[in-house]
Amino acid sequence: MFPTISIGPLAFPTAGLLTILGVYVLLSVVERAALRLGQDANRLYSLAVTTVVAGFVGARLTFVLLYWPAYRTDLLSIVWPLNSGFNVWGGLFVALAAGFFYGRFHQLAPWPTLDALVPGVIVGLIIVSLIDFLAGPGFGKLTSAPWGITQFSVRRHPVQIYEILVGLLALFSWWQFHRDRLFAGQLFLLATALYSGGRLFVDAFRENAWIAANGIHILQVICLILMLASLYGLGQLAEKTAVNRA
Amino acid sequence: MSRSRLERIILLLFLAVLGAAWIYYSREPAQSTQSFLVEAPIVGQLAPDFTVSDVNGNSVALLDYVVREGEGGRPVVLNFWASWCGPCRIETPHFQELSLRYRDQVAILGVNQGESLATITDFGVSFGLTYPLLYDADNNVNDAYNVVNLPTTIFIDRQGVVREVYVGAISQAVLMERINRLVEE
Incomplete structure (x- = not known):
């Protein structure tokens, strides 16, 4: 809807601006969450920066490797322009690997670290939905609901707004429980279960969903697995904590 | 237990x-989405049709290339540009090279924004362009596709459905990847 944001005679790409803003907010949220949980904020901030940078570089390099013949003749094009040409899965893999090895190297306890990171991750996902809403290719299914948005004379579900609301719900759960958490990992698993459960529900209203050959939304399957795994983990950790206390 | x-x-x-x-x-x-398609420059919808002239005075219509029903059409890449636009100049050679490489598989059309026929012709000659450069005299095509920033590239599949709206200079690798995706479908 708004591929560019115009300020006077200048026009800036919405996605680029929001990505920069999103990274800044994400890192700030991780830092504040670490402080609230009484963890080493500097260490977690560095972990988040390492993961974000590794993800960015990994996504780009994966894309370049996949399409090497096109870059071979123009090496400068590997680093510019950067407004596209990223492989999400490559980026995700490299980011997770970088975060894992950073944590191992600095001997960070996994569950407390994930508790502090999860609000940042959810903020990142909220920003992705916002970019998709303002300047992305995504759009919802047709609806006659009063909250539908009109795109070219057709009313559609504002599916990205639903996704943002799900993210806010997960953030709210983190905020509600962070003072009284019963065990390390509770915040991470609860927020993950809520977010994935919510996305499982709202993805049904997405018109351009990622679909398998039989018409099943692939993201919904991933979300169902994540939700069940998180709830199972919650139960296991709660039981372990109860046994230890007894 | x-x-x-x-x-x-x-x-x-x-x-x-x-x-x-x-x-x-x-x-x-x-095939559930097909019955809901409306003509609009957004991904997943039918690309607005148009008929304009190229620099040689030949009439060019989107429906000359794509088919809305049945088989036989080919994908179209619409590149909106202007001679004063720096990023457009950077990406233009990529369009030229790939228009030759995918000569019979995809149609690349350059749609100018708001410039004279002479300027468009000079631009084409200076870059040695062989793909059609379209003269959008009243910016009707630019308006129909909501082009507010240059360059903008729109990828349309062989059924005439918009598959991607790409704002900003595009690298040759990205362009080739997108075209490959369209051609292989």
């Missing part, structure tokens, strides 16, 4: 069944 653990397992099984049922209920029936 303790009672609380049994309750948790039952709850998980219940949620698994509920989630699977929702996934099944919201699955997409085959």
Whole structure:
């Protein structure tokens, strides 16, 4: 809807601006969450920066490797322009690997670290939905609901707004429980279960969903697995904590 | 097995069944989106049709290339540009090279924004362009595609459906990847 944001005679790409803003907010949220949980904020901030940078570089390099013949003749094009040409899965893999090895190297306890990171991750996902809403290719299914948005004379579900609301719900759960958490990992698993459960529900209203050959939304399957795994983990950790206390 | 653990397992099984049922209920029936297509420059919708002249005075229409029903059309890449636009100048050689490489598989059309026929012709000559440069005299095509920033590139599949709206200079690798995707479908 708004591929560019115009300020006077200048026009800036919405996605680029929001990505920069999103990274800044994400890192700030991780830092504040670490402080609230009484963890080493500097260490977690560095972990988040390492993961974000590794993800960015990994996504780009994966894309370049996949399409090497096109870059071979123009090496400068590997680093510019950067407004596209990223492989999400490559980026995700490299980011997770970088975060894992950073944590191992600095001997960070996994569950407390994930508790502090999860609000940042959810903020990142909220920003992705916002970019998709303002300047992305995504759009919802047709609806006659009063909250539908009109795109070219057709009313559609504002599916990205639903996704943002799900993210806010997960953030709210983190905020509600962070003072009284019963065990390390509770915040991470609860927020993950809520977010994935919510996305499982709202993805049904997405018109351009990622679909398998039989018409099943692939993201919904991933979300169902994540939700069940998180709830199972919650139960296991709660039981372990109860046994230890007894 | 303790009672609380049994309750948790039952709850998980219940949620698994509920989630699977929702996934099944919201699955997409085959070809369901096709009946809802409207003409609009957004991804997943039919690309607005147009008829304009190229620099040689030949009439060019989108429907000359794509087919809205049946088979036989070919994908179209619409590149909106202007001679004063720096990023457009950077990406123009990529369009030229790929228009030759994919000569019979994809149609690349350069749609100018708001410039004279002489300027468009000079631009084409200076870059040695062989793909059609379209003269959009009243910016009707630019308006129909909501082009507010240059360069903008729109990828249209062989059925005339917009597959991607790309704002900003595009690298040759990205352009080739997008074209490959369209051609292989």
